[in-house]
Amino acid sequence: MVIQMLQVRNARCERDGRQLFEDLSFSLAPGELLQVVGGNGSGKSTLLRALLGLYTDCQGDINWSLDEAPLYLGHRLGIKQSLTVIENLRWFGVLREAPVSQDRIDEAVYKLGLTGFEDSLCAHLSEGQRKRVALGQFLIMDNPCWVMDEPFSAIDADGLSFLMAILQEHLDVNGGIVISTHQPITIDRPINTLALQ
Amino acid sequence: MVIQMLQVRNARCERDGRQLFEDLSFSLAPGELLQVVGGNGSGKSTLLRALLGLYTDCQGDINWSLDEAPLYLGHRLGIKQSLTVIENLRWFGVLREAPVSQDRIDEAVYKLGLTGFEDSLCAHLSEGQRKRVALGQFLIMDNPCWVMDEPFSAIDADGLSFLMAILQEHLDVNGGIVISTHQPITIDRPINTLALQ
Amino acid sequence: MNLFIASVQRDLLVHFRHPSEVLNPLIFFVVVISLFPLGIGPEPGQLKEIAPGIVWVAALLATLMSMDSMFRSDFEDGSLEQVVLSEQSTFIFVLAKVASHWLLSGLPLVLLMPLAALLLFLDEAGIWALTLSLLLVSPTLSLLGGIGAALTVGLPRGGLLVTILVMPLYVPVLVLATAMVQAAEAGSETIGYIYWLLAILFGAVCLAPIATAAAVNVATDQ
Amino acid sequence: MNLFIASVQRDLLVHFRHPSEVLNPLIFFVVVISLFPLGIGPEPGQLKEIAPGIVWVAALLATLMSMDSMFRSDFEDGSLEQVVLSEQSTFIFVLAKVASHWLLSGLPLVLLMPLAALLLFLDEAGIWALTLSLLLVSPTLSLLGGIGAALTVGLPRGGLLVTILVMPLYVPVLVLATAMVQAAEAGSETIGYIYWLLAILFGAVCLAPIATAAAVNVATDQ
Amino acid sequence: MFKWFHRLGSPKIFFEMSGRWQVPLLWLSVVMLTGGAAWALLFVPPDYQQGNSVRIMYIHVPAAILAQSGYVMMSGAAAVFLIWRIKLADVAVKCIAPLGASITFIALLTGAIWGKPTWGTWWVWDARLTSTLVLFFLYIGVIALRSAMERHAGAGRACAILALVGVVNLPVIKFSVEWWYTLHQPASFSLTEKPTMPVEMWLPLLVMVVAYYLFFFAIWIMRIRNEILLTEKNTDWVKQWLATR
């Protein structure tokens, strides 16, 4: 039997008197991608936050068996406007106690298409460029599990195909991904979907 | 000869020492849709804001010939978190001095899929629902020109096809649309594209 | 005019959603006032002498503390650029913002003033002069403060900067107002001061919103 | 420990991006202090008597004005939830935040204190006691203020509320500190006060970050 | 006239014209400054009441006068920038603010130093002193706003607005503070009436005032030229100019 990264049993959540989801049970094994789908307001973001313990008003059992906490990209990007791209990436490393080499950062900046913007303040970037910086955390660290809330929004077509490639890569090294998105995911792998509502 | 809604000649813009666009000339006639395309950071948002006079550090001639100012949806949605959906929609009406009837608002709320959320504070909505509220301004007013900066991001599949329908409708009544988006526009009409970079 | 009324209504609505927000300036005011006796020592004679000053400074600080938020939320959520776009007069909008700021932080202080003055052993003539002067001056404070608030709205942390920009503008009103209170306590004529304060208020109503509207236009240009 | 240093560095970096931000608390302090004579009247004798109180209140206000922003920007851009997620100790992070707040708004005030005291005609013994008391007290102010800042970070406008929450906590420190200054001016022993202030500081360092960290966890839960 | 104005508004033309004026202006002001100072320190007889401390006057009074007209010049430039959007006017505002603040600080400092022997105290909350202090704060406000908005495109316009608001306020401050002062302070050391000075005291003062103005202009122009070089460093004419150095 594979050891599951994440095991959820009978999750249930109510917000503002509306039932969002109920009796939700699922699991995530290494090398699996779980796509949460559902209309606007169906509770995708709420579910992801609940998984991470960032929203605690849900019932149910949520069990992680990981050595390192999962990486998370949410609607709030977690990057600071008055720091530069590089400084923001470094800070992600500090938070996760991950030793991030300069080479790795340079490579990430290159892959993200931010060459030339290394020392620009994030306040001076475009919407999509800021999103790219936040996505950088997945490139500079090796945490096995990723939780991504709409990583594709604001990203252009090139960026999209690059993102698909890194998702695929991460699965290939037995990483796990929980992702919510309104756009189709085009990777060469089976995708588990979890439909809300 | 058709009277153009918007006529731009030799627009040029530089930001942070980088040339965004140069020698840009185009026009928008009633019933036309102009799609601005380009990668992240290519200057789409900057161009749209410059057209509206919200960014003045660009050179070139920008001439509008409209009776009513265009409606604008930007990266900042312009809705207030501590007001309800209805209150926010009414405020859009006040700003444009448009007499908006209750029926019209109810209809918009219904079309936006926000039934049941009329009196929810926008702070308590999901990302996509908030975007829908901001899109509501296009439903409750009749201004001939729309300027939309990535109206589709955060919107689900249903919402997307609904949006395409209203774009089409607006063009059918001889409205003009300037839109920037990373997703393809699927309407039954010729689309002018303006590629940046 | 429609915009004016709707905008004031909107601001009041937003505030009354969190009823505590309405009380906050008042509580702040009382807290600051009760802090002074702690810092200075509680002798009534001394307190009474400097009471008008203390009350004035507390009122000023309460106004300044709430000043930074006058345009900030509208700027950050994009409402401000919608106003600029709408081709309605930014002057009217700014005036409405100032009016609701005054209704929410100036007027309550005026109403609370008599109580505060009592706390500091002021006598009756002083109390009335104090309340009247605050009534005349607080709209001017909101009007002038609006300029600072609009100038700093695009910056990450405006609070302190607003104070620095606005304080020199406040000096004349502060000086006239305390002079008026002292004149009243000494039993002399105060009508001259009243005229002056009214004249300043009138000037501020006409001119300050122009500067504020210009600053709003600068802030949304980005 | 790594987190502590990196976090302080990050905050200093953000501030020094706008060098004016570093000067602002100082200018604010001087501006507020010069406001009092305007409000109270310019007689030197009277000013000198209440000077320690004025300086204290001004320092308090400068601290309070910058308090609200301690966690706000981190909360709004999502950095705070990243910290909570990271499984690093929130206690350390909070301590780092408080430390940089003190470095940026407490320490400069301590350094400026002698000048401010001169403006208000204080004598030498008073100046030294004032500076020393502020040095001992300002870290406590930052520590206690952090609790209020974290509790209100999720609310639209925290500024005034922070003051209201935190002020009662400040009272004992304020009372001790002014008593110490008055003792020094009267030429009596101050060592007892110093021990007390140190004890309070020590207690605050150990306990306040626990409360603040808990409040941070509540704020990100949504 | 307007055309000339616009021409001068071009950084390049201003740079060329000011290049010819800058050096003579600076020399003239330095000569007058040293000459005036020597005259004041060595040849003017000590005052029968104040003794030698009266010599501070020759530093203090010109600085105090210049502090105020500096603000007027700054707001003039601000108005030009807001109305005609001439970039050079913004540069002028940017360059004059720290100068004005410094000269105001000098006036405050020398006044305080002078106050110690004559009034027995460094500082009183008198009308003129208070309004000078407020003037100082007004300058500081413009500087603080500028440096806070460093990277904003709107920094220039924001500072210009603030400077203009300040100039409207300035007379009101003077008036109110004077009134307040006359209510509370005995007029023992009134500054408002011009002392009836003998000519041999008055003439060097005039020289010093003119010298201060010239020096102020010289520094201002130098700062503007520096700023122009920085902002236009990528243009051809600056590169050519640098090549000829």
Ligand code: HEM
């Ligand atoms: C910090 C303290 C002081 C400040 C801020 C200050 C400020 C000023 C100002 C603003 C002026 C007006 C310049 C003008 O005419 O436009 C002035 C002029 C003058 N000050 Fe002071 N002053 C200070 C202290 C003193 C002292 C201690 C004295 C000597 C007793 C003094 C003597 C004068 C004289 C003689 C004038 C020229 C008056 C005239 O020609 O109108 N000042 N000062």
Ligand SMILES: Nc1ncnc2c1ncn2[C@@H]1O[C@H](COP(=O)(O)OP(=O)(O)OP(=O)(O)O)[C@@H](O)[C@H]1O
């Ligand atoms: N406030 C700002 N200050 C300075 N430069 C900026 C600012 N905003 C954007 N830029 C720069 O201008 C360029 C264009 O930005 P813009 O937002 O117009 O791009 P965009 O095409 O809308 O991108 P996206 O698809 O990511 O939204 C970017 O390279 C960015 O670095």
Ligand SMILES: Nc1ncnc2c1ncn2[C@@H]1O[C@H](COP(=O)(O)OP(=O)(O)OP(=O)(O)O)[C@@H](O)[C@H]1O
């Ligand atoms: N802070 C909040 N307070 C109260 N209710 C909330 C809050 N945030 C979201 N909700 C409610 O919870 C529901 C689910 O929101 P959630 O953000 O999880 O949706 P979502 O599936 O992520 O939608 P989207 O696709 O728009 O991002 C929504 O109906 C919303 O009304």
Ligand SMILES: [Mg+2]
């Ligand atoms: Mg969501």
Ligand SMILES: [Mg+2]
């Ligand atoms: Mg964009």
